[in-house]
Amino acid sequence: MGKPDQPRDAKGRWTSRNSLAAAATAGVVAVVGVGVSAGGGGAATLDSAASQALKGKSSGKSAGKNSAKKGRHSEAWQRLGWRQLKKTAKQELKCGPHSFGEVRKFFLRHPCADLDRMFVTVDDSSGNTIAVSVAWVKMPKASEASDLKRLIDRHGTGNVALYGETHHGSRFTGENYDSRLRQRLVVIAESAPVTGRPSEATLETAVEIAVEFPSP
Numbered sequence: 001m002g003k004p005d006q007p008r009d010a011k012g013r014w015t016s017r018n019s020l021a022a023a024a025t026a027g028v029v030a031v032v033g034v035g036v037s038a039g040g041g042g043a044a045t046l047d048s049a050a051s052q053a054l055k056g057k058s059s060g061k062s063a064g065k066n067s068a069k070k071g072r073h074s075e076a077w078q079r080l081g082w083r084q085l086k087k088t089a090k091q092e093l094k095c096g097p098h099s100f101g102e103v104r105k106f107f108l109r110h111p112c113a114d115l116d117r118m119f120v121t122v123d124d125s126s127g128n129t130i131a132v133s134v135a136w137v138k139m140p141k142a143s144e145a146s147d148l149k150r151l152i153d154r155h156g157t158g159n160v161a162l163y164g165e166t167h168h169g170s171r172f173t174g175e176n177y178d179s180r181l182r183q184r185l186v187v188i189a190e191s192a193p194v195t196g197r198p199s200e201a202t203l204e205t206a207v208e209i210a211v212e213f214p215s216p
Helices: 017-037 041-069 073-078 102-109 142-152 200-210
Strands: 083-092 114-123 129-138 177-182 185-195
Touching: 041 073, 041 200, 073 083, 102 142, 129 142, 129 200, 142 177, 142 185, 177 200, 185 200
Parallel strands: none
Antiparallel strands: 083 114, 114 129, 129 185, 177 185
């Protein structure tokens, strides 16, 4: 997963160079904004409005994660002001045939106990449609689950084959990825644009919510 020269963010997830550049630019703008606000009330008002908007987004994401943890799929997206459009899921008995790279070799040595995969599309209320794919891999032992997550999170080692069609040019590249470990369970989530031009932050938020969903 990811590309040979693809960087990672502070959490170790694959990200694009464009998103890193955008983050750096945002930091410069923020510094300039502070300087201007010191000189005029109008700029200070803008800073206050921006601060409130950021707090609102953070609150919505936190509420979305809480709903996701409870298995309330539609509600989780609604907390962000988004809308779930379509959801399909499938259960598999074996992980080997539904994986690739070193991850597939891992499953040949350590067969999984269960594999559930889900594909969902959501509308972000800004004219964009996002595809999100989630895989829940249950291993026989917690130590095997830990080893699997460590392998999947490493660059260029492959992954579980994500479920769901990627129409309209949408494709999962590993750039917007998250994973979670809970005892014998490894959860993997990726997102990709379907229509429109969702921001990197939006795509990242999608996986942060999706990775919290409990297995079906």
